[in-house]
Amino acid sequence: MSLLPFSEWCYGLAMSQVYRESLWLFALTQALHLVAVTTFVGAILIGDLRLLGWGPVGQSRAAIARSAQRVLLWAGLAVLATGIPQFTTNALTYHRSPLFVFKMCLLAAALVFTATLRRRVAIADEGRLPLWVPRAVGAVSLALWMGVTISGRLITFYG
Amino acid sequence: MPSIVPTLEWLEGLAWTTAIRESGWGYPLIETSHVASIVAFAGLVIMMDLRLVGLAFTHAPLAQIQRRLFPWQMAGLVPSTATGLLLCCIDPVRYYGNVSFRVKLVLLALAGLNALAFHLKTRRRAGQWDEDPQATATARLAGAASLLLWSAIIVSGRLIAYG
Numbered sequence: 001m002s003l004l005p006f007s008e009w010c011y012g013l014a015m016s017q018v019y020r021e022s023l024w025l026f027a028l029t030q031a032l033h034l035v036a037v038t039t040f041v042g043a044i045l046i047g048d049l050r051l052l053g054w055g056p057v058g059q060s061r062a063a064i065a066r067s068a069q070r071v072l073l074w075a076g077l078a079v080l081a082t083g084i085p086q087f088t089t090n091a092l093t094y095h096r097s098p099l100f101v102f103k104m105c106l107l108a109a110a111l112v113f114t115a116t117l118r119r120r121v122a123i124a125d126e127g128r129l130p131l132w133v134p135r136a137v138g139a140v141s142l143a144l145w146m147g148v149t150i151s152g153r154l155i156t157f158y159g
Numbered sequence: 160m161p162s163i164v165p166t167l168e169w170l171e172g173l174a175w176t177t178a179i180r181e182s183g184w185g186y187p188l189i190e191t192s193h194v195a196s197i198v199a200f201a202g203l204v205i206m207m208d209l210r211l212v213g214l215a216f217t218h219a220p221l222a223q224i225q226r227r228l229f230p231w232q233m234a235g236l237v238p239s240t241a242t243g244l245l246l247c248c249i250d251p252v253r254y255y256g257n258v259s260f261r262v263k264l265v266l267l268a269l270a271g272l273n274a275l276a277f278h279l280k281t282r283r284r285a286g287q288w289d290e291d292p293q294a295t296a297t298a299r300l301a302g303a304a305s306l307l308l309w310s311a312i313i314v315s316g317r318l319i320a321y322g
Binding site: 040056 | 186187190191194195197198199201202203204205206209214215216217218219220223224227228231309310313314315316317318320321
């Protein structure tokens, strides 16, 4: 199944046209996307540090995870709101970019991992799991989200 | 007043800065490392700021969360500063003339002063903070200022690419 028709439809949207014609609107959206990504990664990082047994160890893993979840939700919505116009504006370029496809696959894996295994481990009773489990989950989460951030930045250079 | 431009041109002409600038991988590698480390550093600063303004992690005592996050914030600050300086060295003339870059430097100085004032103030009252879960009005103000400043630093940093 080809995604080309979908990319063409995105590219042809009126919003995409407006973004293509205004350099500053695109630049500002890109900059705000980075602010949202930074906030999102910060909320992931504080949870991952706690899972790894570092960072705010005076608080339970569940308490940190619950509080970070609200930040993740709001920052995630901002990432989405600023990321969608960037995609649609250059949909035909991104369609051909192996790095963009890689980032999206990594993003999907990171989202699924965060919403399932990471969440379960973070809210589980502290004594119920062997010590290596939260640590391994924290390390995988950190690697996935930093991978998403790094591959996203590399798209600029290697398309 | 003597111009700084000749010094920047000398820096730009050095063999190692030229080699990095002209290599296909040097700039992308350093720039990507800069962004990744600044995202980690500023991300944790924003988490502390959200705690200060009372929007997240309110169950955690302020002094405790500040103490525990500080080393990790520094672990992000060191590589982001090193890669930032390296970026300035490999393309100094372009950065010098860039408005967004100048705005970013001013904002960085303001964020540094805000953080310094905050640390000096909280160090004196650290004992009291451990018992008091609510941030003082000054601390909330410092948190809000830091949130705004770091968001603006990220925005201006991204806009450097556009001049």
